[in-house]
Ligand SMILES: O=C(O)CCC(=O)C(=O)O
């Protein structure tokens with residue numbers, strides 16, 4: 053399932069992020085690429101231990117921790133600290149699949165990348181190209197979102213970023229290990245939760261709500277791994 057989360061950051065937060073990132077120290081993105089991605093990757097990134105990356109990454113995690121849509125869609129067990137990238141002057145990232153397992157910086161902890169996320173930080177009218185193209189079983193989707201919007205997509209997908217031929221594209225990206233590893237089960241729970249939320253608004257007195265909420269939790273109990 054591919055899903056857009058509108059306004060993951062407020063307009064004020066996006067403005068602060070862009071102000072800080074325009075003055076940041078960028079490094080060649082190939083420093084963190086595996087040997088397949090090495091060929092394909094032409095962008096810049098902040099170092100994982102850059103204090104700015106840590107500070108802005110924590111602000112993103114704080115915002116998402118209070119975002120019901122993010123929680124419902126990802127059922128997060130572990131979220132990797134967000135990284136930041138920059139594409140300009142034809143910068144691009146060719147087709148690749150993200151590594152299945154990533155280490156939490158400075159720790160022995162490993163995270164399985166069930167879900168990939170890109171948080172767009174530059175308004176789309178400020179650059180040409182820079183679409184995140186995601187291939188899945190339903191075809192190919194070109195994603196270019198307003199600043200502050202986030203896209204979630206399965207970690208299993210082949211994806212690429214098309215060359216940025218005008219302007220600069222700034223983004224944050226990160227991965228989530230979900231309590232529910234199976235994509236189909238995760239999507240079923242998301243759809244059930246969405247329907248329960250709708251019923252809560254439209255028919256709050258319905259006794260079916262108690263039953264459906266019970267079904268949701270009983271499925272989550274069966275399908276989750278902590
Ligand atoms: O810049 C993006 O939207 C995606 C970056 C990406 O695919 C990666 O770093 O693995």
Ligand SMILES: [Fe+2]
Nearest residue numbers: 148149150211
């Ligand atoms: Fe990727």
